Amino acid sequence: MSDIRDSNTSTAANDGNEGGGRLAGVRQSAADAYQNTRERTSAAYESARERAGSALDSVRQTARSAGERTGSGIEANPMAAVVGGLALGIVAGAILPRSKREQALLAPAGRKIHDTARQAVSAAKDAGREQIGELGLTRDSVQRRLGEFTDRAVGAVKTSAGAAAETVTSSNH
Numbered sequence: 001m002s003d004i005r006d007s008n009t010s011t012a013a014n015d016g017n018e019g020g021g022r023l024a025g026v027r028q029s030a031a032d033a034y035q036n037t038r039e040r041t042s043a044a045y046e047s048a049r050e051r052a053g054s055a056l057d058s059v060r061q062t063a064r065s066a067g068e069r070t071g072s073g074i075e076a077n078p079m080a081a082v083v084g085g086l087a088l089g090i091v092a093g094a095i096l097p098r099s100k101r102e103q104a105l106l107a108p109a110g111r112k113i114h115d116t117a118r119q120a121v122s123a124a125k126d127a128g129r130e131q132i133g134e135l136g137l138t139r140d141s142v143q144r145r146l147g148e149f150t151d152r153a154v155g156a157v158k159t160s161a162g163a164a165a166e167t168v169t170s171s172n173h
Contacts, residue, residue: 074081
């Protein structure tokens with residue numbers, strides 16, 4: 001009987017070792033999969049972090065460059081900057097809705113400015129007509145002179161182009 005017990009015990013032990021071996025294999029596979037996933041996730045995180053840093057640097061450089069170009073442009077042509085600013089102000093003022101309080105406060109001033117501007121334009125037209133009349137210029141004479149000027153300008157351009165072509169032709173031969 002003792003032989004039967006020993007053989008049953010050894011069979012149970014072998015079954016336990018086989019089951020323990022399988023369990024250890026599954027544990028090792030899970031640990032390997034976890035480690036592999038962890039490494040890939042870490043690498044993806046580092047890559048995304050580097051790309052985000054590069055993008056941020058690029059945006060900073062672009063903004064810095066745009067600021068420098070804008071500053072250079074303003075220094076080179078301050079009148080254009082002033083005119084551009086005024087144009088933006090006018091557009092913003094035209095787009096933004098007026099409140100009832102603004103309309104009540106500014107309507108009289110707006111009418112006065114409008115009337116004054118209309119009178120100024122009318123006076124400028126009258127003065128211009130007088131000056132043209134004193135010079136003896138009529139619509140026909142101005143058109144004729146403009147036509148003569150245009151003909152002379154076209155002739156000068158043709159002559160210049162011919163001379164340039166002749167110079168290029170003679171220097172090639």
